[in-house]
Each structure stands twice: as C-alpha cells, then as structure tokens.
Amino acid sequence: xxxxxxxxxxxxxxxxxxxxxxxxxxxxxxxxxxxxxxxxxxxxxxxxxxxxxxxxxxxxxxxxxxxxxxxxxxxxxxxxxxxxxxxxxxxxxxxxxxxxxxxxxxxxxxxxxxxxxxxxxxxxxxxxxxxxxxxxxxxxxxxxxxxxxxxxxxxxxxxxxxxxxxxxxxxxxxxxxxxxxxxxxxxxxxxxxxxxxxxxxxxxxxxxxxxxxxxxxxxxxxxxxxxxxxxxxxxxxxxxxxxxxxxxxxxxxxxxxxxxxxxxxxxxxxxxxxxxxxxxxxxxxxxxxxxxxxxxxxxxxxxxxxxxxxxxxxxxxxxxxxxxxxxxxxxxxxxxxxxxxxxxxxxxxxxxxxxxxxxxxxxxxxxxxxxxxxxxxxxxxxxxxxxxxxxxxxxx
Amino acid sequence: xxxxxxxxxxxxxxxxxxxxxxxxxxxxxxxxxxxxxxxxxxxxxxxxxxxxxxxxxxxxxxxxxxxxxxxxxxxxxxxxxxxxxxxxxxxxxxxxxxxxxxxxxxxxxxxxxxxxxxxxxxxxxxxxxxxxxxxxxxxxxxxxxxxxxxxxxxxxxxxxxxxxxxxxxxxxxxxxxxxxxxxxxxxxxxxxxxxxxxxxxxxxxxxxxxxxxxxxxxxxxxxxxxxxxxxxxxxxxxxxxxxxxxxxxxxxxxxxxxxxxxxxxxxxxxxxxxxxxxxxxxxxxxxxxxxxxxxxxxxxxxxxxxxxxxxxxxxxxxxxxxxxxxxxxxxxxxxxxxxxxxxxxxxxxxxxxxxxxxxxxxxxxxxxxxxxxxxxxxxxxxxxxxxxxxxxxxxxxxxxxxxxxxxxxxxxxxxxxxxxxxxxxxxxxxxxxxxxxxxxxxxxxxxxxxxxxxxxxxxxxxxxxxxxxxxxxxxxxxxxxxxxxxxxxxxxxxxxxxxxxxxxxxxxxxxxxxxxxxxxxxxxxxxxxxxxxxxxxxxxxxxxxxxxxxxxxxxxxxxxxxxxxxxxxxx
Numbered sequence: 001x002x003x004x005x006x007x008x009x010x011x012x013x014x015x016x017x018x019x020x021x022x023x024x025x026x027x028x029x030x031x032x033x034x035x036x037x038x039x040x041x042x043x044x045x046x047x048x049x050x051x052x053x054x055x056x057x058x059x060x061x062x063x064x065x066x067x068x069x070x071x072x073x074x075x076x077x078x079x080x081x082x083x084x085x086x087x088x089x090x091x092x093x094x095x096x097x098x099x100x101x102x103x104x105x106x107x108x109x110x111x112x113x114x115x116x117x118x119x120x121x122x123x124x125x126x127x128x129x130x131x132x133x134x135x136x137x138x139x140x141x142x143x144x145x146x147x148x149x150x151x152x153x154x155x156x157x158x159x160x161x162x163x164x165x166x167x168x169x170x171x172x173x174x175x176x177x178x179x180x181x182x183x184x185x186x187x188x189x190x191x192x193x194x195x196x197x198x199x200x201x202x203x204x205x206x207x208x209x210x211x212x213x214x215x216x217x218x219x220x221x222x223x224x225x226x227x228x229x230x231x232x233x234x235x236x237x238x239x240x241x242x243x244x245x246x247x248x249x250x251x252x253x254x255x256x257x258x259x260x261x262x263x264x265x266x267x268x269x270x271x272x273x274x275x276x277x278x279x280x281x282x283x284x285x286x287x288x289x290x291x292x293x294x295x296x297x298x299x300x301x302x303x304x305x306x307x308x309x310x311x312x313x314x315x316x317x318x319x320x321x322x323x324x325x326x327x328x329x330x331x332x333x334x335x336x337x338x339x340x341x342x343x344x345x346x347x348x349x350x351x352x353x354x355x356x357x358x359x360x361x362x363x364x365x366x367x368x369x370x371x372x373x374x375x376x377x378x379x380x381x382x383x384x385x386x387x388x389x390x391x392x393x394x395x396x
Numbered sequence: 397x398x399x400x401x402x403x404x405x406x407x408x409x410x411x412x413x414x415x416x417x418x419x420x421x422x423x424x425x426x427x428x429x430x431x432x433x434x435x436x437x438x439x440x441x442x443x444x445x446x447x448x449x450x451x452x453x454x455x456x457x458x459x460x461x462x463x464x465x466x467x468x469x470x471x472x473x474x475x476x477x478x479x480x481x482x483x484x485x486x487x488x489x490x491x492x493x494x495x496x497x498x499x500x501x502x503x504x505x506x507x508x509x510x511x512x513x514x515x516x517x518x519x520x521x522x523x524x525x526x527x528x529x530x531x532x533x534x535x536x537x538x539x540x541x542x543x544x545x546x547x548x549x550x551x552x553x554x555x556x557x558x559x560x561x562x563x564x565x566x567x568x569x570x571x572x573x574x575x576x577x578x579x580x581x582x583x584x585x586x587x588x589x590x591x592x593x594x595x596x597x598x599x600x601x602x603x604x605x606x607x608x609x610x611x612x613x614x615x616x617x618x619x620x621x622x623x624x625x626x627x628x629x630x631x632x633x634x635x636x637x638x639x640x641x642x643x644x645x646x647x648x649x650x651x652x653x654x655x656x657x658x659x660x661x662x663x664x665x666x667x668x669x670x671x672x673x674x675x676x677x678x679x680x681x682x683x684x685x686x687x688x689x690x691x692x693x694x695x696x697x698x699x700x701x702x703x704x705x706x707x708x709x710x711x712x713x714x715x716x717x718x719x720x721x722x723x724x725x726x727x728x729x730x731x732x733x734x735x736x737x738x739x740x741x742x743x744x745x746x747x748x749x750x751x752x753x754x755x756x757x758x759x760x761x762x763x764x765x766x767x768x769x770x771x772x773x774x775x776x777x778x779x780x781x782x783x784x785x786x787x788x789x790x791x792x793x794x795x796x797x798x799x800x801x802x803x804x805x806x807x808x809x810x811x812x813x814x815x816x817x818x819x820x821x822x823x824x825x826x827x828x829x830x831x832x833x834x835x836x837x838x839x840x841x842x843x844x845x846x847x848x849x850x851x852x853x854x855x856x857x858x859x860x861x862x863x864x865x866x867x868x869x870x871x872x873x874x875x876x877x878x879x880x881x882x883x884x885x886x887x888x889x890x891x892x893x894x895x896x897x898x899x900x901x902x903x904x905x906x907x908x909x910x911x912x913x914x915x916x917x918x919x920x921x922x923x924x925x926x927x928x929x930x931x932x933x934x935x936x937x938x939x940x941x942x943x944x945x946x947x948x949x950x951x952x953x954x955x956x957x958x959x960x961x962x963x964x965x966x967x
Contacts, residue, residue, distance in 0.1 A: 053798065
C-alpha cells in the first residue's frame with residue numbers, strides 16, 4: 001500500500017512538542033547509537049522521516065515511539081541538533097491523543113486552557129461534593145478531643161457530619177471505585193483503538209492466534225519491570241522509575257482496592273508493615289519528583305531539556321497530591337482534626353483530576369501503552385517468524 | 397663531408413627501451429655510418445642532462461645534424477628541436493627514430509628488437525643527411541573576433557572583447573539576442589530578474605561601435621587558422637568576414653520529457669516542463685490547464701538526467717532552479733503545498749545551499765526517489781476530490797511507497813547538446829564528447845580552449861551549466877582572445893607545400909584535394925599556387941599531383957626515399 005503525504009501534519013504535530021525535524025538529513029547516527037532499536041522497529045530516524053513526510057497513518061500504526069525510553073543519546077549524537085529523542089517524546093504525546101477516541105486528549109495537549117479548565121472543574125467538583133454532602137462535623141472545632149483516639153491521632157472516618165465511620169469509609173471507597181472504573185473503561189477502549197491501528201489495520205502482518213497467548217507474559221513482564229528501559233545506557237533512570245512505579249502502584253492499590261484496610265481509626269506504630277508500605281511509596285514518588293523537577297529546571301540533562309506544558313502539569317499535580325497526602329498524615333498524627341479534614345478534601349480534590357486526566361488522556365497513559373506496545377511488537381515479530389517458517393516449508 | 401657531421405643519441409628510457417633493446421650495441425653500430433661523429437646512449441635523453449649533452453656535443457664536435465632514437469616524435473620532437481636551437485643549429489636539422497612504441501613496447505625478442513632498432517636509426521641517419529634548414533615564419537593576428545551564439549555566454553564574450561576596443565562579429569541563429577535566459581523569470585541564487593541582467597547587455601551590444609550583430613545567420617564553413625580565419629556569411633547578401641579568433645557559444649537544447657513514459661508528459665495536461673513553468677512565472681499566474689490555482693504543486697528533479705536510459709550526466713542547474721521555484725511558489729501561493737521530488741539535492745555553489753536551507757522552511761516536503769531504477773509514476777487521480785494528479789513512488793529515505801497529490805507537476809528538464817552540435821564541431825574543427833558537448837583542451841588547465849588554436853568554447857555548448865558559470869567562461873575566453881590579439885603575431889607552419897611552376901601542368905587536382913582551401917589557380921600562368929599561410933603541410937596535394945610539381949618541405953621524395961633505403965640497407 002502507498003502512504004498518503006499530509007503536509008499539514010507537521011503543523012498538527014508541533015502542538016505536541018518542540019520540533020526541529022527539518023534539521024534531520026538522515027545520517028542515521030541516532031538509530032546507530034540507540035541500544036533499543038532493532039530490526040523491524042527502527043527508530044528514531046524512520047520516525048523523523050515519517051514526520052517530515054507527514055505520513056500520519058504510518059505513525060499511528062507504529063509502536064516504535066513506545067519502545068524508546070528517552071535516554072537522550074540520540075539527541076547528543078545528532079550532528080544537526082534535530083533532537084531525535086524529543087521527537088520521539090512528541091510522537092508519544094501525539095499517539096496518546098491519536099488513540100483517544102473522545103478527542104479530549106488532543107484538546108488537553110493542544111491547549112493548556114482546556115487542561116487547566118478540566119483540572120479546576122474536577123477540583124471544584126470534589127470540594128463542592130464534600131461541602132454539600134460531607135461537611136465537617138459541627139463539633140470538630142468546639143470539641144476536637146472527641147475526634148482523637150487512644151494513640152493521640154485523629155480518627156479519620158469520624159470527621160464528617162451525619163455519617164458513621166463505616167458509612168463514610170464506604171462512600172469514599174465507592175467513590176474510588178467509580179473513578180477507577182471510569183478511568184479503566186476509557187483506558188481500555190483507547191487500548192482497543194491502539195490495537196486496531198497497530199494490529200488490525202496492518203494487512204501485511206497476519207498474527208497467528210497462538211502468538212496472542214504465547215507472548216502474553218511480555219505484557220505483564222513489561223508492565224512490572226520495564227525490561228527495555230533497563231537497556232538504556234544510564235541505568236539510574238530505569239531504577240529510579242521502578243522506584244516511583246512500584247511506589248505509585250502500591251499507593252494506588254491501597255487507596256482504591258484496599259481502602260478499608262488502610263483508612264482506619266487506629267494509628268499503627270511506624271514500623272508496622274502497612275505504614276512502611278506507605279512510606280516506601282511516598283519516598284518513591286518524592287524521589288522521582290525531586291529528580292524530574294530539578295532536571296526540568298536546570299535543563300542540563302538532554303532528557304529534561306524540553307518541557308511541554310503537560311510535563312509540568314504532571315509534576316505539579318503529583319507534587320500537590322503527595323504534599324496534601326503527607327500533610328493529612330502529619331495533621332492526623334499530631335491530632336488536628338479540622339486541618340486533617342481540610343487537607344483530606346484537598347488531597348482528593350487534586351488526586352481525582354490527576355488520575356482522571358493524566359491516566360487516560362495524558363502523560364500517565366504510558367503505563368498502559370508501553371507494555372501493550374511491547375506486547376504488540378512481540379506479536380508482530382512472532383508473525384514475521386511464522387511467515388518466514390511458512391515460506392521455508394513452501395520453498396523446501 | 398663537413399656539412400654532414402652527425403650526432404646520434406640512443407635513449408634507454410629508463411628500462412622502457414633498454415630492457416628489450418641493446419642500446420649500447422645500437423650506438424656502437426651507428427658509429428660505423430658515414431658522417432656519424434658522435435654516437436652515444438643515455439638513460440633519459442629528454443631530461444635536462446640529456447639535452448645538455450646534445451648541446452655540448454654540437455658545440456664541441458661542430459655537429460650539423462642530430463638523430464635521437466627514443467620515444468614517439470609526438471612526445472619529444474619539439475623538445476629536441478628546441479635543444480638544437482639552443483645550440484645554434486636550425487631545429488629542422490633533426491630526425492627522430494621511434495624505438496619505444498615501434499620497437500621495445502611491441503617486441504619481446506631482444507636480438508630481433510635490437511636489429512629493428514638499428515635499422516630504424518639507420519633510416520633516420522640517411523634521412524637527416526638530406527634535411528634542409530627551414531625558417532620559422534609568423535603572420536599578423538587579425539584583431540577581429542567571431543562570436544557564435546547570442547545567448548548570455550556569447551553576449552558576455554562579445555561585450556568583454558568589444559569593450560577592450562576590438563572588433564566583434566556576433567552571429568545568432570534566431571531572430572533575436574538573449575538565448576534561453578530571455579525565457580527565464582528569476583535567476584538563482586539571488587532571485588534577481590533575468591530580464592534585468594540580459595536586457596541591459598543587449599542594449600549595450602546594439603549601441604556598441606565595435607560589435608556587428610548578424611541575426612538569423614549561420615556559419616557553414618570556416619577557412620584559415622588562428623589569427624587569420626575567414627568565413628562567408630550567408631546573411632541575405634554574401635558577406636565575407638575575417639577574424640583572428642573564434643568564440644563558440646552555441647548553447648544547449650532543453651530535454652524533451654515525452655520519452656520518459658511514467659511522467660505522462662504530453663498526455664497529462666498539468667504535467668509541464670520547467671521552461672513552461674518559467675513562462676507561467678513570467679506571466680505572473682500559476683494556474684492549472686483548467687484555470688484553477690493549484691493547491692498541490694510537485695516538482696520532479698533530474699528529468700532526462702542521471703539515468704542510463706536518457707542522459708548519464710547531471711545538468712548542474714536544475715536543483716537550484718527547483719529551489720528557486722519553491723521560493724516563488726511560496727510567495728505567490730502561500731497556501732499551496734509543494735512536494736519536491738528529488739534524486740540527490742545538488743545545491744552547490746555560492747548562495748545555493750542557503751537557498752535550500754531557506755526553501756526547506758517553507759511548506760514543502762523533500763521526497764527522495766531512485767533515479768535509476770524506480771522513477772515516479774504520474775497518473776490522473778481516480779477521485780478528483782483532493783487533486784487532479786497522483787504521483788506514486790518509493791521514497792528512499794523512509795523506504796515506503798507513497799502517494800503525492802498534485803494539481804500541477806513541474807518536470808526539471810536537463811540540458812542536451814544542440815541537435816547540430818556534431819556538424820558545428822566539424823565546421824570549426826573541434827571535437828565533441830560522447831554527449832555531443834564540445835570538448836575543451838584540458839578540463840582543469842585549459843578549460844575554455846580547444847585543440848584547435850584560436851577556437852574557444854564557452855557556456856552550455858561545452859557542458860550543462862548555469863548563468864554564473866556561463867558568464868565566467870565567457871570572460872575567461874575573452875581574456876584568452878585578447879591575449880592572442882595583444883601578441884600581434886602568431887607563428888605558422890613552416891613545413892608547407894610549394895609548386896614548381898615549370899613542372900605544373902595546371903590540372904588543378906591539388907585544388908580539389910586541399911582540405912584547407914590553401915591552393916588557388918593562377919589563370920595568367922595556368923599553374924597552381926599554394927598560400928603558405930593557409931597551408932597546414934598535410935601533404936595531400938603532394939601525393940595527389942600527377943606530375944610531381946608539388947613539393948612538401950621537410951617531406952621531400954628524396955628525404956623519404958633515403959629513409960627507406962637506410963632502413964633496408966646494411967650500412
């Protein structure tokens with residue numbers, strides 16, 4: 001098949017990141033130095049060529065950008081300063097929008113106003129919901145000691161007016177689940193869209209059915225450990241990311257799936273496993289936040305040199321979520337019920353937009369697209385191998 | 397015989413000759429011949445010490461005639477003649493025997509080769525005994541110059557030479573001056589109006605007192621040689637022109653792309669050549685045949701160039717012209733998409749890479765194709781929605797088959813030699829290369845001269861080139877012409893023919909065979925007469941003369957026969 005050339009594509013793509021793709025004269029040094037590129041998935045040069053030529057169909061059917069973990073070696077090697085690493089990042093943003101059937105992702109990437117608007121809307125929605133349906137107990141200021149437990153900490157489920165501790169916990173728990181299901185539905189439908197663009201539309205590669213099962217473990221393996229990332233020259237990025245990723249996953253499981261186990265009145269000793277898990281997660285997130293914030297401000301490391309608004313929004317939202325979360329913890333331990341309540345509301349008011357916007361529509365979507373890209377790449381390789389084997393049988 | 401004191405020198409040519417020929421034996425044998433005073437062998441006769449040896453021997457032994465047995469006279473005859481002159485001898489008292497190309501390089505038997513060398517040298521000695529001193533002669537250089545072709549190259553050469561105060565005859569085939577540049581809108585790399593460049597020059601030519609322009613004129617025959625050419629101009633009435641030098645600037649012919657099937661030129665109305673596109677630009681309206689403004693314009697490079705089925709060579713100026721188009725399209729139709737389909741982008745030269753850099757910032761995609769194996773295919777679009785044409789090809793840098801929409805396709809046609817280039821080259825006595833472009837004398841050391849003295853080639857008739865190079869060559873050739881005029885005289889051939897009037901029967905056979913029109917018939921005496929200025933000494937008349945009345949200097953019957961006798965004899 002022939003690809004159509006779309007000259008307006010470059011204009012479209014420039015919304016997703018800094019582009020000096022015109023600089024590239026195709027020496028191929030970037031592909032030569034990349035430790036991750038392989039036969040069948042040659043990048044970044046081919047991606048840059050596809051951008052230059054405006055082959056949007058080809059770009060959307062390609063998983064290459066997800067196989068790049070942006071170590072920045074290509075950009076450092078590039079003799080034309082075309083910045084192939086950032087171009088791959090730009091393509092990942094573009095693909096996130098391309099997979100999203102709602103069109104919201106495109107809006108968020110293209111316009112900071114849309115993204116801020118959505119965040120503020122969700123923030124105010126959560127605050128309003130608390131103010132109307134879950135206001136603080138009327139006694140919280142007049143008799144704060146009534147909310148303190150035996151260990152001297154705030155009894156977190158008894159801060160609101162009109163609901164028992166168990167009722168409050170169930171409301172929050174159901175709210176969490178509602179959010180998680182909405183996000184999951186959006187994400188899964190987008191993954192199907194990705195599957196359609198990458199696998200179904202590619203008429204040249206027929207995936208053998210067995211491959212879907214045989215290669216499935218790659219999806220899990222890549223989700224859990226990012227083995228490709230570890231092949232980048234600088235291993236610190238991979239280990240740092242793993243720290244963040246495991247920390248965040250723990251946090252997510254704790255607040256969504258196991259909330260009744262963790263949001264309890266009793267304050268456990270600091271060495272209790274439940275608290276230690278929380279601390280691990282918090283430090284993982286903080287470590288990552290510190291590295292990326294400093295990196296993006298200093299702009300010394302090529303990986304952090306170019307920041308799209310979506311990069312900063314991600315850091316700020318995660319930072320605010322962490323800080324409010326930590327403050328909830330501190331106010332609780334120091335026995336300040338009103339401040340605990342206020343911070344709890346703020347915490348949820350930043351956490352909800354962060355997850356609802358970042359996971360299906362923005363930067364955080366990579367948590368799904370990267371392992372699926374690795375899975376789809378394995379499927380294609382299996383199909384090629386199958387074709388080769390079949391070819392051999394015929395010719396012999 | 398005092399007048400026959402002969403020096404014989406056998407060259408080793410390193411091992412080139414000495415390996416196969418016993419050079420010392422040859423030298424020894426020659427000592428036995430009549431009149432041979434000195435006979436030596438030496439490693440390199442052409443070297444400075446070799447030549448000095450000859451000069452010293454001439455002085456020491458009062459030698460009157462010299463024989464050198466070495467390589468071909470084409471290589472070193474002039475070298476040794478010069479040595480004789482330096483020693484005060486007439487340079488024609490010299491004969492060369494070729495014992496390298498004719499002996500050592502073609503034989504392997506040493507004894508046989510040595511014997512053959514001895515015979516050849518002996519022939520040379522026999523011949524040199526009969527040599528006569530000939531005097532060098534020179535004639536005045538006619539200060540007028542003929543410039544053939546009224547394009548930018550010819551116009552520039554004519555003006556440069558005329559501005560130095562010398563007469564110029566400018567011949568143009570068509571009915572107006574200006575050539576191809578008159579049909580161009582802007583010139584790369586500075587996007588200057590071509591008409592500004594050419595019109596002011598044409599005005600100057602029209603008013604120039606030293607330039608005589610002949611439009612609608614062609615040259616059929618040239619007589620003479622450097623300094624003294626002449627022609628009969630078929631220009632309404634016959635006109636005879638005399639001139640000392642010739643500048644050929646006959647230009648090129650644009651490639652006609654209908655032979656490239658896949659481009660559909662001539663069948664698809666919106667596929668046009670770069671020249672047709674220039675016309676649109678000059679008229680200030682880029683339109684499809686149907687009269688619409690094109691939304692997508694494709695430019696295809698190397699049309700007729702760098703492909704074994706058409707022409708192998710690069711036409712040097714099309715890439716930069718295409719880049720110029722990108723600028724022009726972008727300023728005329730800022731919304732239009734431009735697809736530049738190229739094989740290799742050759743934007744060399746001052747200001748041209750910059751032209752590429754700025755062009756690439758426009759709304760343009762540079763797409764690379766395989767010029768030898770997979771030319772793009774242009775077809776009418778099946779759905780008229782986006783564009784009326786579709787170009788399909790494998791894009792090399794991506795490795796993908798692609799489809800490019802186009803409302804207008806501009807074919808960057810290359811340059812070819814003029815249809816009659818071969819004939820023209822014969823008229824002026826110069827050579828053409830395999831693509832029928834005129835051959836320069838030396839691509840680096842003498843790039844505008846030809847192997848015929850006094851004839852220069854400039855501009856696109858020599859090889860495809862742009863205006864900048866054409867003008868440079870025209871100026872360079874003008875300098876050569878003016879230098880020749882400044883010398884005032886030029887040496888001419890001395891080995892000419894003469895007629896012994898007493899023996900001439902007036903049959904005029906010689907007149908009919910002379911390739912240089914050097915012989916005329918004296919009606920009053922009823923004999924032929926050789927104009928020694930025009931005679932090149934080819935000897936055709938001498939061999940054709942039935943009565944033996946014509947004598948070629950330095951190639952007399954006696955000289956040639958005695959050489960044969962020498963070769964065949966044993967002493």
